[in-house]
Amino acid sequence: MSDSGSAPEVGEGAAARTAARERPLHLGLRQNAAQFTLLVAVNALVGGMLGQERTVLPLLAEREFGLTAYTAVLTYILAFGLAKAVTNYLAGAWSDRYGRKPVLVAGWVVAVPVPLLLIWAPSWGWVVAANVLLGISQGLTWSTAVIMKIDLVGPARRGLATGFNEAAGYLAVAATALATGYLAGASGLRPEPFFLGIAYAALGLGLSTLAVRETRQHARLEAGTHTSRADGRHDHLHEELSQRQVFVQTSFREPALSSASQAGLVNNLNDGLAWGLFPVLYAGAGLGVGRIGVLAALYPAVWGLGQLVTGALSDRWGRKPFIVGGMLLQAAALALVAVGDAFAVWAVAAVLLGAGTAMVYPTLLAAIGDVAHPGWRASSVGIYRLWRDGGFAVGALLAGVLADLYGIRAAVWFVAALTAVSGAVVAIRMYETHQRGPGPRRRAGPAG
Template identity: 90%
Template sequence: MSRRTRRVELGLRQNAAQFALLVAVNALVGGMLGQERTVLPLLAEREFGLTAYSAVLTYILAFGLAKAVTNYLAGAWSDRYGRKPVLVAGWFIAVPVPLLLIWSPSWGWIVAANVLLGISQGLTWSTTVIMKIDLVGPARRGLAMGFNEAAGYLAVALTALATGYLAATFGLRPEPFFVGIAYAALGLGVSTLAVRETRGHARLEAQTHRADNRHDHLREDLTQRQVFLQTSFREPALSSASQAGLVNNLNDGLAWGLFPVLFAGAGLGIGRVGVLAALYPAVWGLGQLVTGGLSDRWGRKPFITGGMLLQAGALGLIAAADTFLVWAAAAALLGAGTAMVYPTLLAAIGDVAHPAWRARAVGIYRLWRDGGFAVGALLSGVLADLYGIRTAVWVVAALTAASGLLTAVRMYETHQRPARWTSRPAEPCASTSAPPPASAPGGRSACATRRV
């Protein structure tokens, strides 16, 4: 008996079950990262005796480099082998990470665990981004990225809060990392048994894709080298997104590695440090539920430029403050600014990149963005050793403001208002091998243009 061919359609409503499943998977991906946010900076100082900030931040440097390179490969591999195999491979690599964090006899083992974590995050997070973009089509791309990133960073926040509580109650090891063991088991099981391949959805959109006249040079048959050059340097919107993503994660690397040390040095206990470490990604995560969808209505550029400038102001406030309440307010502002930027940058990449090489463009953007972790760890660690943590925060605030101004000058608006998509019911699309159905107004297939 032959298997019945599944219907392939674009749209959030049409793919609601798989979309929701991928949101849950990305929450588990974020949780794997969140298990470290509160505990590792304190573990470095209290159990391994590291006092130099640059030495403490080696784990973020290792994580950022590994994740950046893997993001690049994940995009190419997703186009070549499919999305699901890359996702499952990422979860296999995640399995030993919490065990290494529990049993590491030296700081070098912690760094090695973060190399594996970076590879795993590059494969899993990149793939869930690509799969959601595949499923929803062009009309709700910002909303899709808002849900994806919200799930991931809310899980980062909740896990940072939970591990901070566990560390304060039971100690820095092993109890806080039991959470990571559960996340890895669930993520691997769900991704293997329940997630379906989405590459067919990208092929369907490619059949009906019509480039904006500003994007005529971004044809379907670009080589890997051409995609890299356009995304990194040449195309104004793509390259602006890449640099803004790098600077955004540069300041996140600073927040991850040095903020707990700054707060603890001011006399705050582990519990309050955990609250501050969780507040920033919590606001970041929740805010993306709003900002991603709003960027589908109001455009990408205002959120990207405004978000970078808001982050810069929040970092300056953290550098100047010395009380829990002011730091809490600044952390909330930093999270709000990041929420404005994070899903919107991904949506902008999806707006401009052709569906035939969109996965590669996402991988290249994420190469630059997550390379910011490594740059942030190196830069802020050296500055903190030479001049103190607060000076490092001021410098990163200035770089973030400069990035926002560069985006304001160079980037154009990438999102076309959804009014040009038809609201009439779409004809069914049985499979990507079928010829595209009759065109909707504006030259787009009804399958790709159905309002969701």
């Protein structure tokens, strides 16, 4: 074929690509089903990276590295929580500034060495370092995945979007915790359980780089048609807020945003307790690694499956009832763990704890999406997740100190009471964020 004959084909290909880029964007789950489904799969891989540790690391600390003080054992959760909390904040700000996809890909690059470090770690310090990297990776990937789903579906289906996102992640946590428990029981604590993490990192990086598309333009489309609530609650929350103003509104000033932030922190505080101390409590009662793996998987499995229901129902019934009820149910479940002494009792407690967390997790994220303006929503999600995942660090430190001083059961009782207080704060301070009625709306203007 001559050069003159090939030129039109190149031009036609470029024109087709340009036309594809210029096709009008649409908000909605059905309109963006392929990308939404892909992002669900990516977040399942993100959850799997976390799940590889849930059963194995607390036992590894005791049996291979000889750590006996609970505070020392929980240093890896403290490191993970601090790294993830700070990175959540940065991920939100960077997603607004540079786009979602670069942040997602960067998170997977950071994840690649984590399972290798866990396999080869010659001392506990290496495990802590691996968890710093894991926290950074989780902050970048999980934050961005949920932001991208919220971008795609628009305001009507936020609960459904966050429910699918969190369900995929925590079902993968559960499945991987169960699988690593059986692998550890059959082959030892290292290296076989961490081979799953190597596979997850490779798949996640490949899909995010080659198949995921940028969604920031969908947020801009929603911002162009954004309207305020009929009751005028959000009229002061206009698009042009500085990063400092977004932080203050999300953390302290805006009643719904700040209530969600404190509830998220307490939720992950008790998850840090469950992650770090429950396996040690179960082992002390004589349970084998396989049964500990079942309990470690049961809680996030119910949590993950439940979010498929609770997220969507919150689009119909509102966010606040699920958040208040979920925090109180978690408190009751933790109390049951504290009084239990057998596999059956702890299995019931794990189911209740998972159900309570499923009521809370997607609805808190959806509430942030309800209130935050699309122009700074990613930043607000990042700040909320800064507080929420800071709960891992607070939980690890608090639970470790209390367990060393008074025993594991006393630490569980204290966190149960704290969780109940958090639910009461939401009941008193938070208003319903999801506007279900079609009442009159007016376009938001700048704050006075």
